[in-house]
Amino acid sequence: MTPSGDEHETSGAADGREAVELPAALEDVRSSLIDWYEADHREFPWRETEDPYAILVCEVMSQQTQLDRVRPAYEAFLEEWPTAAALAAADRSDVVGFWSSHSLGYNNRAKYLHEAAQQVHEEFDGEFPRTPVDLEELMGVGPYTANAVASFAFNAGDAVVDTNVKRVLYRAFGVPDSDDAFEQAASTLLPDGRSRVWNNAIMELGGVACGTTPRCEEEGCPWRQWCHAYGTGDFTAPDVPTQPSFEGSRRQFRGRIVATLRKYDELPIDDLGHRIRVDYTPDGDHGREWLRGLLADLSDDGLVAVRDGEDGVRVRLRE
Structure with a gap:
C-alpha cells in the first residue's frame, strides 16, 4: 500500500532536478530495514571484516562476477596475499595467473589491484585512504568501488547505488528510472553515520527479497507497508522488463x-x-x-x- 497526499516527503526539486517522493516516516523506513538485516542475513566473509584491503579485493572480484565464484577465490587470494604489503611485493604475473585460474575475468583488474596495493605501500605509507575521493586515487578504483570501501571499511561512505538498489527503489517508492533520481533517493534514505550497515542492508534486500522474481512474503520484506509494487502487484523494474x-x-x-x-x-x-x-x-x-x-x-x-x-x-x- 502506497502513502498518499501529505504522507510523502519530496526531495531533489529545489535544485531543478526531478523530484523524488519518499514516505514521510523515513525513520521508520530506515529502522525497519536495519532491524530486518540485523536479525538475519546471508553470511559472506567480506561482511565479517572492516579491513579495507580485504574489502577492496572483494569489490574488485565482484565486478560482473557471480558471488558463488567470488567466495572461494576471495578466500584463496587472501590466504596467498593476506595484506596490501604482501600483494605489493608479489610478482604481477603470479597475481594475473591467480585471476585467470579462478575464472574471474578481465585480467586487467588483477593488474590494477596489484598496482593499487603498491600505491598504498609507497604513496600512502601503508595506510589506506579513508574517503571515497581519496580512494579514487588508487589504480582501477572508480566512484562505486571507492564508496563501497569507504562504507564497509570506515563507515564513511555515501549511499551505494547498484542494480539491486535501483530495483528496490524503483519498486518500493516509484523512483524514476534515471541515475540522478536513484542517487537522490538513496542519499535521502541513508541514515547519517551508518553507511556500513545501511548499504549492506539495502543491497541484501535487493538480493534476497526483491530480486528479479520478488519474494516479499517468503523473506518478510520490511518495506511492504510502503511498497508501491507490493500494493499494486506490478513488480516490473529497470532490469526486469519482462518475465524471466x-x-x-x-x-x-x-x-x-x-x-x-x-x-x-x-x-x-x-x-x-x-x-x-x-x-x-x-x-x-x-x-x-x-x-x-x-x-x-x-x-x-x-x-x-x-x-x-x-x-x-x-x-x-x-x-
Whole structure:
C-alpha cells in the first residue's frame, strides 16, 4: 500500500532536478530495514571484516562476477596475499595467473589491484585512504568501488547505488528510472553515520527479497507497508522488463496461482495476474485470456473458483 497526499516527503526539486517522493516516516523506513538485516542475513566473509584491503579485493572480484565464484577465490587470494604489503611485493604475473585460474575475468583488474596495493605501500605509507575521493586515487578504483570501501571499511561512505538498489527503489517508492533520481533517493534514505550497515542492508534486500522474481512474503520484506509494487502487484523494474525465461511453463504458473491465493481470501483477476508474473497486462499476450486458461485448468481440477460479478472477475481457492 502506497502513502498518499501529505504522507510523502519530496526531495531533489529545489535544485531543478526531478523530484523524488519518499514516505514521510523515513525513520521508520530506515529502522525497519536495519532491524530486518540485523536479525538475519546471508553470511559472506567480506561482511565479517572492516579491513579495507580485504574489502577492496572483494569489490574488485565482484565486478560482473557471480558471488558463488567470488567466495572461494576471495578466500584463496587472501590466504596467498593476506595484506596490501604482501600483494605489493608479489610478482604481477603470479597475481594475473591467480585471476585467470579462478575464472574471474578481465585480467586487467588483477593488474590494477596489484598496482593499487603498491600505491598504498609507497604513496600512502601503508595506510589506506579513508574517503571515497581519496580512494579514487588508487589504480582501477572508480566512484562505486571507492564508496563501497569507504562504507564497509570506515563507515564513511555515501549511499551505494547498484542494480539491486535501483530495483528496490524503483519498486518500493516509484523512483524514476534515471541515475540522478536513484542517487537522490538513496542519499535521502541513508541514515547519517551508518553507511556500513545501511548499504549492506539495502543491497541484501535487493538480493534476497526483491530480486528479479520478488519474494516479499517468503523473506518478510520490511518495506511492504510502503511498497508501491507490493500494493499494486506490478513488480516490473529497470532490469526486469519482462518475465524471466526460466519461469515460462504453465505448470509453474498454475503453482504460482495456488500459492498466491493461499495468502488471500479472494483476488480480482488482474491483481492475481500482476502478482504471478511481472509482464502481465490485461489485454496482452499474457493477460486475462491467458490467465483464464490457467484458471480453467485449476477449476477443472477442483482447486479454484472463478466468480463473475458486478465488481468484476474474482478468484479464490475452493474450500
